[in-house]
Amino acid sequence: MPDDLRRVSRALLSVSDKAGLVPFAKALHERGIDLVSTGGTKKALADAGLPVRDVADLTGFPEMMDGRVKTLHPGVHGGLLAIRGNAEHVGAMEAHGIAPIDLLVVNLYPFEATVAAGKPYDDCIENIDIGGPAMIRAAAKNHGDVAVVVDVADYERILGELAANDGATSLSLRKALAQKAYARTAAYDAAISSWFADAIGEVAPPVRALGGTLAEAMRYGENPHQAGAFYRTAESRPGVATARQLQGKQLSYNNVNDTDAAYECVAEFDPSRTAAVAIIKHANPCGVAEGSSLLEAYERALVCDPVSAFGGIVALNRRLDAAAARKIVEIFTEVIIAPEADEEAIAIVAAKKNLRLLLAGSLPDPKAPGLTFRTVAGGFLTQGRDNAVVDAMDLKVVTKRAPSERELSDMRFAFRVAKHVKSNAIVYAKDGATVGIGAGQMSRVDSSRIAAWKAAEAAKTAGLPETLAKGAVVASDAFFPFADGLLAAAEAGATAVIQPGGSMRDDEVIKAADEAGLAMVFTGHRHFRH
Template sequence: MSDVAVRRALLSVSDKSGVVEVAEALAARGIELVSTGGTAKALRSAGLTVRDVAELTGFPEMMDGRVKTLHPMVHGGLLAVRDDPAHAAALSEHGIEGIDLVVVNLYPFEQTVAGGADRDTIIENIDIGGPAMVRSAAKNHAYVTIVTDPADYPALVAELDEAGTTSLGFRRRMAAKAFAATAAYDAAISQWFAHADQGELFPARRVLASRLHAILRYGENPHQQAALYLPEGPHTPGLPQAQQVQGKALSYNNYNDANAALELVAEFRDGPPAVVIVKHANPCGVATADTLAGAWAEALACDSVSAFGGIVAVNRPLDGATAEAICAIFTEVVVAPGADDAARAAFARKKNLRLLLVPDLPDPRRVGVQQIVLAGGLLVQTRDNATVTKADLKVVTKRAPTAQELEDCLFAWTIARHVKSNAIVYAKNGVTAGIGAGQMNRRDSSRIAALKAAEAAQSHGWSQPRTVGSAVASDAFFPFADGLLAAAEAGATAVIQPGGSIRDEDVIAAADDAGLAMVFTGMRHFRH
């Protein structure tokens, strides 16, 4: 079966955008309209002749509309194999009329949940008859056309313009889309029951749905294909919702790195002006200052070599002076909650630079889960949204940190949670002095961070590295004293770390011998 003539259409939609127009187009082509409840009323109000489903089935809509299309007169007309003699005989014997086109969209379950409705109202917005019709029509797409998305109404009309028929290719595309729509609908319902209704964090069956947002140029490498999907239903806005002011389309790596920068700068959403520079998903410079331009200069000074070709995120609308400074080096992406005219003009001279304006910075303490795909499985965990305050810290050395050292410890700790393990972060006066990331042991991370600080001092003509007098954060405990001693050699005077090693006493003794002040958080921040 290829082209199929459309003589009778059943329309039953919750989202009535465009339904009158498509119904008028169907009626103009001599197609009989059958409809239900509110949809029939809307069509009649537009002057269209509509046959009630109740007339088709011989049964009235009942139980507050819960039962109206769940009837053999509907589903027989949808599921019959038209060129099967036995099916044709059954249609004739029972007086069932074929239905050639179904235009359906479902009760607004997700919108009802998002609107804060009570449980009874949410339950009433679980559609039963709609998904059943969609699935029946989609299963029998060899003979029946199903349309579930108002965006496809023009394509439907264009199909019918050929000869009052729809092509098999069109019906197959619409059927695939229809099954995806009912799957996403059921996924939203199952997630609501599991999480909101039953309070299950990890239900026995986890079903999620997402919608294609963009096909990307390629993946992590040019030989890989990639796409960006958005979760169905309510979700935290971020880069996909950003306004791209200029520059070519973002790549897979751009999204990954820019998200790392956005998540880190969000830690300072309520703080002073802050700038984050990220390279390969790791921060290479973070700073706060009285102005964005000042924060940019300090962040760049941490590791100007790695910053080349990096991603920049800021926590304030961009001004012209900061934009001019950023444009002085090659930058791939800049993410900001706004940009004034002078900033936009500065970036416009760098046509390949992508400027993304996000609607808001995400809440770094928001709840949610993250997942990683394994060969043969899926790892799921809650977000690392825990926080540490001064009151949570335990001084374990003979010397307690000074007020400034304590501030530097907490700043470094905030950065460390966004650095790939093993993470070592030196910080002083709200500025990163050196960052060691992704090493197989903590000692090497300490040394690499100190080396970067020494190189920065040499390139800027400073008399000493910024690690001198700094605080150092370690995302996990020091298993041996060597990593801590490497930090002391670099000039750190205070240490913040989780503690919890069987050698904690040795590490504490080494800190005391070096005159360091050290605090334990009792919490680690591994990031792999």
């Protein structure tokens, strides 16, 4: 047998997820491999008629303390850590009656699922696995002799190797499994430490650990020369990471980023109140609208910027129906994401084989807390998710003229959208639809001018005689540092403005609004999105 091959004579199995366990263990048994197990895993194997020894046979101690102590013993860890070619290690095993363990199969207590289910503190504590990670780390360290499996998906891989190598595993496989094992325990500990930080109200813990599970290896990142991959975390927030992809080609790095932006934006609109659609391009909304139906909302959103909508992402806050699906597929669209979809709508989308359809099950809560991350050279930034919502804000009228009810409704709509536009952000809206959006400019006045120009261009495309900005309201994600951006909106035909306020020149801006006959309210909340 080649030097790097190690025959498997004994396997220790202790799993929380028992999917595929019995057929896997049966295949091991048929190869003459001695099976050792614990608790519920042992019972499942014994109930299936497989000969299985209790781990207590190796330790000489029964399971105790409600299962907290069962594998933390030299009889287990010696069998995992002993280097087979080391005479001292072999001598110690013989002197103390320690049997070698060549294959460890462990998946951990479902801590992440327990937290996601909203279980009480004590339940979460009891689902912190101790013996499992200790065994995994021991076996992974000794990968020169021991194979460790932490993922049900690797069962067939192990069986394939055993078949190919006459009951042995290769060093290359053991190394790959060891890497995966350490990544799993790292992600597990990261989930626990993050949960603890939340539980004790620590917003900036001295050490912040991150972990994720590969969802998809991508062809490349933002550009073809950049490697890319998509990882899922323990967070259960509905969205692109949790959605089912019903059809279409593989999502790209940019698709995932843009789809997340689209779904977070459309989630600002309560589906019990209104249908809403967001069309996103390069992580910025190019059209958002409400309507009595998804079809109406989509048609109104498309008017805002039909040129940019080509090749965009469409997010819906309600179940995709056939009428909306027929309209959406009329132009080239990269991704549609919705909570659910009718069978007829699914069939309509299926005619476009490259169009991805994602069903997320539900909408994310825009008010829910959470963390966002961004890397910088040598580190990363973390912050709480922007979960401020305009409906909870105390809007302060600061001009002589108060906004009408129609203007006030559009102000709230526009500020919801501005929250999801890259700064500096300016959003023109009228009758529950965007009519012009200016995004990502270094100067706020430039964003205001671009939004006004977009509104004029949208009118031309729609064959209308005057700019869509006439009679619209304007939302700004941050205060106007000077009156110029506000005056550009007034010149375009806007009648009301919603902004956070807080500038040193607020009095100057308010005076300019009064002179232009604008109504203006302050929110007291900024929505920078860099």
